[in-house]
Amino acid sequence: MIANLSHSGRSVPTSASVDKLFRESEIEAEYAIGWVRIAVGLALLASGLLVSSGTAELSDEYSLSRVRVTALFTVGAFLALGIVSLLLVIRHWFRPWMAFVLVTGDAAILGTSLFFGLEGIGLGGNWVAAVPTIWLVPLGLAVGALRYRPLVQVWATFVTMIALVGVVSALGFRSFQEGFGIAAFPADLKASLGRLFSLPPYLMRAVMLTLVGLTTALAMLRSRRLLMRAVSETTGRANLARFLPSEIAPLVGESDISTWRQGRRQQATILFVDIRGFTAYAEGMDPARLSIFISSFRRRVTHAAGAFGGVVDKFIGDGALLVFGIPNPQSDDCTRAVACAQELLVLLDQWNAKRGFDPPIRIGIGIHTGEVYCGLIGDDKRIEFTVLGDVVNVAAKIEQATKRFNTALLASEIVVMRSGQFSAWQEVGREPLGGRGEHLAIYAYSGTSSTG
Incomplete structure (x- = not known):
């Protein structure tokens, strides 16, 4: 005879779960x-x-107005782009490819602001590092890490560097004296500043900014892979939990599932419970009441099993x-199985008293212990734990013998002996119940209980 835990239904594909998670994260980002x-x-x-109020004495009126116009353009452009991106998300119009367009817009705004900012005060491209707007570059790269999309980050790094190189190329490199127009600086300071804002340092700055962008992209890629792995494992365990007993699912998730599919032999104690005369009860109930009745019965079985470390392997x-000794056999498996059976009888008495069933609900329970085979069978769409x-x-x-002996609880002699409650049991017969025709002593529980 085979006992298994089988739930119909398809498990949710891991890839679909991961894709959905990343789509949601992209929208949130x-x-x-x-x-x-x-x-x-x-x-x-x-x-x-704040800054423009103190710059009037440093620039003529024309240059100052150009700077202010550039500043207003930068402010307005970022506000407009921010509002557009919010509307795309709020209106559910956002699509993944739009992220590339938005970061291109960020780079375009940055480049335009730097160009007109420097050109407005007569500075060359080698002074781009001195403009406060340049700090938007690391800020933009850092903010891009909110996405789990490395390709978008790589693209953002690329277009940002194109914008910076374009600004420098358009304005050109100018000497310190020409670009700054102040002759009062000492010669050695002029030479130092000239070297600081020359092409070689800018090449190094460009390389470092590029590395920052690529490093954040690599970090995003690693985080994405870790998240995918975590979601895959979590989804896999959740799917297994739908088909396996809760005591087995974590072990399968932590170890190789193929090991459990090979199965193993071990000691375990088996408990069968069944409602007597259920057909007669079912015929007098409408479907809604029948569903409630069965659910109530199963809830009591689950409660009793959980209270004494049993595994509900299958509802039939x-x-x-119920199985005791899964995943690993214990010395008190028989004791706990008997205690679970006694708890079921108590719960049945309480249920009868509460609902006033007429005739009262009766059950039959049979317990035996020994070596069993347990393992997993089936594929990923339908997997079963089998005993x-x-x-x-x-x-x-x-x-089944509880019907003939008109009692609620029967157990084999070995179960009674191992449970340590021999005085509470009485031998009722010896029958060839085993597959090899061996006669087995059967004992009935003589304690207070609901009789079958």
Whole structure:
């Protein structure tokens, strides 16, 4: 006889779960980055108002107005782009490819702001590192890490560097004296500043910024892979939990499932429980009441099993099969199985008293112990935990014998001896219940209980 735990239904594909998670994370990231763009625009507006009030004496009126126009353009562009990205998310119009367009817009705004900012005050491209707007580059790369999309980050790094190189190329490199127009500096300071804002240091800065962008992209790729692995493992365990007993699913998730599919032999105690005369009860109930009735019965079985470390291996209509000693056998498996059976009888008495069933609900319980085979069978779409062997056969026959002996609880002699409650049991017969025709002593529980 085979006892298994089988739940129909298809497991959720791991790839679909991961894809859905990343789609949701991308939308959340774009929503957050949209607010960052707006915050950057407002911060630039506030800082621009503070700084512009003290620059009048350093520039003529024309240059100052150019600087202010550039600042207003930068502020307005970031605010507009931020609002657009928020609307795309809020209106559910956002698509993954739009992220590439948005980061291209960030780079375009940055490059335009740097160009007109430097050109407005007559500085060459070698002074791009001195403009405060340049700090938007590391900020943009850092904010891009909110996404789990390395390709978008690589693209953002690429277009940002194109924008910076374009600004420098368009404005050209100028000497320190020409670009700054101040002859009062000492010669050695002029030479030092000239070297600091020359091409070689800029090449190094460009390399470092590129490395920052690529490093964040690599970090995002690693985080994405770790997240995919975590989601895959979690989804796999969740799917296994739908088909396997809760005591088995974690072990299968932590070890190689193929080991469990090979199966193993071990000692275990089997308990069968069944409602007597269930057909007569079912015929007098409408489907809704019948569903509630069965659910209530199973809830009590699950409670009793959990209270004494048993595994509900399978519900079979109005009956159930419980296993004690899974995943590893214990010296008190028989004791706990008997205690579980006694608890079931108490719960049945309480249920009858509460609901006033007429006639009262009766059950039959059979217990046996010995060596069983247990393992997993099936494929990834339908996997079953299986317990089989002569012990399972005998336990089922002992449960059926409760009808002939008109008692609620029967157990084999070995179960009674190992439970340590020999005085509470009485031998009722010896029958060839095993597969090899051996006669087995059967004992009935003589304690207070609901009789079958």
